[in-house]
Amino acid sequence: MKGAVFVKVVRDQMARRPCMLCVALLLTCALILALTLTCSRANSVVALARPPGRFLSPSVPVVDLFLGQQDQVEKLMEASDVNVLFYYAPWCAHSIAAREHIQQVALHLAKQVQFVAVNCWWYQGKCRKQHAFYQYPVLHVYYRRFGPIHYKGPLLAEYVETFIRRVFTPLTYLPSHSALHNFLSHHEQGVVGFFDFNSSPQPPGYLTFLLSALHVLRKDPQGVVRFGVVTNRKVAASMWVTADQSVYLHRRFNSSLVFPCSERNFTPENICNWVFENKESVITWIQPIGEKSHALEAELRKGPALLVFLPQSPFSTSQGLSEVVDVALRYHSCLSDSVSFSLWSPSGSVLSEPRCCKSMHISTNANTDSKVCEVCVRSERDLEMIPDRFLHRTLPSVLPICSNTQRSYSTHNRYTACCRTLTHRLHPLQEEGGITGLNCLTNKTLRFYALDSRLAWTLAQRLGAAGNHTTHSHTPNFTTIVNLRDDTHYVMEDTGIEALERFIVNFSAPYSPLHRHLVGVAEAPPTQSLIQEVTTQSFKAIVMDTERDVVLFYYTGWCGFCTVLNHVLLRLAQLFQGNSAFIVARVNVGLNDLPWEFMVDRIPTFLFFPRHRKHMSVKFPENTRITLPNLVRFILNHSSSSPQGEAGPKALLKAEFRTLQGEVLSLQRARERLSEQLAALWRENRRLAMHTQELMSHNAELQEQSMRLETLYQEKSQQLTEAVKRLQELADASEDLLNENSLLKVLLAMLREKGSGGRAGGQSWDEDRWNKTHGPDVVREDGKQDVS
16 A cells, blocks of 8 residues: 555656656666676686696606696707607596506606607697597607607507607618518518618618608508618618619518609608508507407408417517417418528528419319319519529429419419319328418418407407416417308317417318307306206207207397397296296307307297207297297197107197187286276276366465455455554543543632632622633632633
8 A cells, every 4th residue: 555655656756757757767777787787697606627737757757748738849849859749638547547658668768759748638728729639648759850650559668668669760770681681581561771871971862761661650550561771782682672772672472572763753652652552461460459449350351360369578579479470471372492491592682482362272072183273473573583593493393384374464474373183082281291372272361460468368258268367477378260251260279380280271171170169158057947048058958959849039138129028938938837848948149159050140039949850940930920829829830749659749739728828818808807997997087187177276266365365354454453553542632631621620629619709709790601611610820710
């Protein structure tokens, strides 16, 4: 009420004074604008990140730019020829794990290399603004302003140190024949450059050759290709290189090459591309960085691969690896001569022996002889440069019998096909007396790969290796052949070079005697479950039991529909519970390999193996719904009675099927009754929902009416309070009047007493009038009656 009166007064004032209305409106708008700006301002509720601290130890010779000062990196790189930049993130687990290895390498190479660590995660640093790395840590190496050379290998101290040493010494000096021979005999690819330093302090092209080595190292951080330098003209002549500024690419299986300066420009990029276009490798090192590395998968897709897991150290050459390399050389060679003789002749010349690039094993039948055709490769230039004494000594058994020149090949090279007859009673490799020329004698090409068992032992265990490695020095060896195309692999049980040769020979035979290695989980102890769990080891004992009918369920852990069918399988097992002639089993094909004849092409799948007829296993139809009645009908149709005339599984299945049909009928009736009850409940629920909605609306109306009554009650209470207040004021005024009347009565009484005498003598007309009006008790001050 008071608010309404105040608004009415203000409105009347505004009507009389329009200028006051404008001022009030302006002030109101200004107040609203100020409140809007104040309330819309977002308060900072996230605390600012604390400045990072030093990531590496202060005692290590590493410049730690923990604030991401990328601008200082350029200044620091000017002070050293070789710089290593370690970009890290303080929170990254890989950066934390690599920190100790980087510090260890920095202590070893502090005199030759400058190490700089940059925090590239600090948001205020320039490194974060200039680089956008997708993972941490990142290791870059610079050699005299050349770079960056990105290291992609394992972040272990010995691997990182080996890589850095190859960067600041990209070229190997070869002063003698023996040094050249050792360099070219190594399993890594060798590139040799000849530069005559006697003619000038720095021959032309030497710097280009040096940069080409760095380019190759950037393209191949694992260092598969090595670069060497020859300064002696006599040593270079052993490679048939006489011209200065020549680059020689040594190859073992094909003719070695010299960089064609007349066809390509002598630039680091062209030399690098030329090397990778023509290089060949005997054994390839694979360094899987993580469990999901794609490096191994890309190599396995090229064909069958021999994987050798050895505990290797980049600082030393293992004897075990040298033996494997020797086997690989003899495997790819088509000659029966020793590998060392084919690489280094008695005259001191590095020669390229004739190699086979393709062969085909021709087998007819078991009662006739078989033939092996080999395609030999020899360029005309190499034949002309081979000395006559060496040519007649080594090639008379090869060149005279070669015939059938292949016209489809290039005319610049001489290709001949050499065919010979081999007896079927003896394997060609055994007849030759070793694995020499194995690649040429069969149509299988086997690639050799080496892996550090300390880094990839988890992969070895998945492929069938036994044992765990606790220390680096006690890591066992493991050898396997993986054929990704056939999805098979074979494990070598024995150890030694002879076992390795026999393992390769058996794999390359036309009818390999090797048995496929089946990966399976360890066999669990028997349980009291109704469903028998089958593994790789227990498959034949359980499923191939000729005295029992077996229903086998194929499933995997990642198959969601297989989980849905578990209740069907369990119900089937309960149906045949107590029947010793029938087994319900399942196998997890994601963890257990089975022989090819027992594998399936899709999951989930049910296979029925009847007793006495295991070779006549039947697959549950794919276009049929997998239900319990359908499974029982499927088993009933493909089972037979026992040969002894006893009640076989067919009669038992018929009786159980009738019982099952009765149970199914009862279940259907129960389902119908349940459906009717559910329909009645649904209708009742619907009615209750509508009644609840009506009650809610009525309740809302009652609440609204209650609010109105509450408001009316407050108004009446306020009015009653004001009435009581006014009555109190009237009572107070009446009491004051009574007090005054009493006082007047007292005064009149006093006046009567005083004026009683005068009244007796005679009163005037005025006094009589006073008495009539006010009574005889009111007397004036002079003793007379007050007429006024």
